[in-house]
Amino acid sequence: MKSYPAQWEADVVLRDGGTAHLRPIVPEDADALQRFHKAQSPESVYLRFFAPMPELPPRELQRFVTVDYSDRVAFILLVGEEIIGVGRYDRLDAVSAEVAFNIADAHQGRGIGSILLEHLAAAALENGITVFTAEVLPQNRSMLQVFAAAGYAVSREFDDGVVAVRFEIDPTDKSMQVTAAREHRAESLSVRQILHPRSVVVIGASRKRHSTGNLLVRNLSSAGFTGTLTIVHPEADSIAGLPTVRSLEELTEPADLAVIAVPAEAVSGVVRDCAAHGVRAVVVVSSGFAETGEEGRELQREVVATARMHGMRLVGPNSFGIANTAADVALNASLSPFFPEAGTLGLFSQSGALGTALLARATQLGLGISTFVSAGNRADLSGNDVLQYWEEDPATSAVGLYLESIGNPRKFSRIARRVSRVKPVVVVKSDLTGQELPPGHQVRLSGLEERASSALDEIFTQAGVIRADSTRQLFDVAQVLTSQPLPAGxxxxxxxxxxxxxxxxxxxxxxxxxxxxxxxxxxxxxxxxxxxxxxxxxxxxxxxxxxxxxxxxxxxxxxxxxxxxxxxxxxxxxxxxxxxxxxxxxxxxxxxxxxxxxxxxxxxxxxxxxxxxxxxxxxxxxxxxxxxMWRAEDHGRYPELEGIDRRRARTVVAEALEAADDGPVLLGPAETRELISAYGLSALPLVTTATVDEALEAADRLGYPVAIKAVNKRLRHRMELGGVRLNIETPEELRDDYQQVQELVGEYAEPGGPRGIDVQQMAPPGIPCVIRAGEDPLLGPIVSFSLAGDTTELVGDIAHRVAPLTDVDAASMIRSVKSAPRLFGYKGLPVANVAPLEDLLLRVSALVDDVPSIADLEIHPVVATPADAHLLSVRVVLRQSHDRIDSGRRRLA
Missing domain, CATH: 3.40.50.261 (Succinyl-CoA synthetase domains)
Structure with missing residues (x-):
């Protein structure tokens, strides 16, 4: 049996904006599962088991909670310690499994079945299962709707009073669109609940005028908050002239929002108390968390886990607060002495100090805002969440974000590209590489190293984001965007x-x-x-x-x-x-x-x-x-590529990883050919040789003229060092060149390093290019394009995009590099046919998007000719750990 797959655990946002914790089931869940079952109505039990079953028999109960995480998988969804949903699959054969779901009566209609299906499908694909089946009673319309609305091609058959459902779970364009749409609705609603509260409770306010809590109360009061404002203090009768209550027990109804300003070590208990009294979201302005070191980081994790486990979103900790200038809300739950006029600019800041500066600058310029969010350490609510809200917020016409770090750039790119099509997004990013993070901000570091800055900058451009270098520039351009019509040219x-x-x-x-x-x-x-x-x-x-x-x-x-x-x-x-x-x-x-x-x-x-x-x-x-101009452009479509066999590619990768030890895995020539052929690609035949006789035999088989290239990475692709010899037309010429390259290999080879020499059929003359792609730990699946040569690398003339690419993305990548004129007849060069290059980029993009285990795929070179594009060398490196932070299943970071 596999060990417990901790990577499958996830915090998720439900359809109504609440949160829950999803994890694989374990034997210790038996009592909780029995309680869940007993609380179900007889009708729900009958729809699940096709028979009355007031209590799970002990044998069945043990079978349900004992799984192997491969052939039998089950997930439970928890709010607090209560199970609110169960989803499972049981393998039927090599490629198919039967799925079943059970949702708590009190939580039906919250999208739980859809979330469980997404996570079960992701786990099944990891285990080689590609087809789900289910037997559903006709009256179980809600479960039939879960399958029908998932975006898969579902077939149904009615037999003996039962609907038999069958569908392939490989992601489709439609299923991915459905997942993104559901994610958008849920996260947007969760933010709306924070920014449009009908009741706010402040916990931790002091009678001292210059204390944080006192300032929060005064700002909420002076802004004229239209809802119910309650202050909790165990001793004082009033704070800032407003009456208090002793505890949350005295609330007549649950508060929508709690603003917490107690010492860091007390926050977790306060959040737990809020959960017990039905508070829907919390803003933590208290400091002393991850920004202080490992102990504070552990405390922060505990606070966030407590909030999410109990269905609450959390802003902060170390947040500067939030604001909403709408007349029917008038919320200033922030530490800012400035409360700008109502306007149409949405503002997001991670830094508290910068939050003050942003609101002060907006006030100075007379620039009204719609809503403001300071995420502090961004432990839960992030800029991506707020973008989801602003996309459809009628009060917001433009968005400004000050980002000190980006926890999930791939998701940011995906959301920002969608938002930018309807309203402008302006970003001030202080550190594009993620190498210099403010205290408390945790993100993965990019694998692009020195290219990370330009790569993320190009990702912003791909998404239509306006990049500002300072907060002053942010407001400079925001003034135009919120007050003027967009220009036609x-x-x-x-x-x-x-x-x-x-x-x-x-x-x-x-x-x-x-x-x-x-x-x-x-x-x-x-x-x-x-x-x-x-x-x-x-x-x-x-x-x-x-x-x-x-x-x-x-x-x-x-x-x-x-x-x-x-x-x-x-x-x-x-x-x-x-x-x-x-x-x-x-x-x-x-x-x-x-x-x-x-x-x-x-x-x-x-x-x-x-x-x-x-x-x-x-x-x-x-x-x-x-x-x-970006908004008016055609941004293309994600083309349906012919000859794609995702299952075959996944099999090649899984077998290679299974046969290898921990660490990077370099695919062999046969595996590489198999992998790229699954995506409709092929390279010119190549034979690695160790002796001149083997080289002569290979040349006879391939046909002259041939090229030879040293396998040694210091000599490969380096014609000026003598490691590459081209247009070898005779055996005699091959003998001579081979001997010279062998001598060079002897000079450059490291102990135990490769000494082979590749023999390959000559490609037609053309322009050599380089395509690289792979799963960057920070940015997700990245595709890069450049012309080959040292000059390109030295000046950084490389185009980067996030996969998947549209047809327009592929075309623009090729044309965006400064050396692109060489492909289009520069100084008498033959004009290359770039259509095959565009197709190649699209296929490579699809491959790395579908297979996160690909750490690096390099095609160096691909020769663009007036007729076609010829792949000469393909190198693929796999990574054992491939937990993509923006995967096909919905989850909070």
Missing amino acids: RRLGIVGNSAAVATLLAQGARAEGLDVSVPPVSLHPEVQADEFAQALAEMFDRDDVDSVIVSFTPSAGASESEIAAALSELAATSEKTTVACFSGVQGVREELTAFVADAEGGRASRSVPSYFGPEEAVWSLARTVDYA
């Missing part, structure tokens, strides 16, 4: 009263990729308001302008307020994106705000954001244009 018009400023704006705009083909309008310094307004109107009326930058330097002519009034009125009725450079007006201010009729016949405000300097104005507008 890159064509820019400039109007101002300073030729010098106009020149700076035009030069900066061209450097940022904007089209300044329309000559800037530079009026004289003493221009009057009517003359300036006329020039503005003419610029707004032009069909060859998509956006406008207006600068004004006060002088003896019109006042800044007169120009601002004219600009705001004209910009409010225009569909052109407009920004301003007014030294006396910064941010989103009343001076540059006008009102226009909205779709419902009312009046809506439209503001022109103003910047102190031309650089900020140009940068902000350029990033807005880049985002608008």
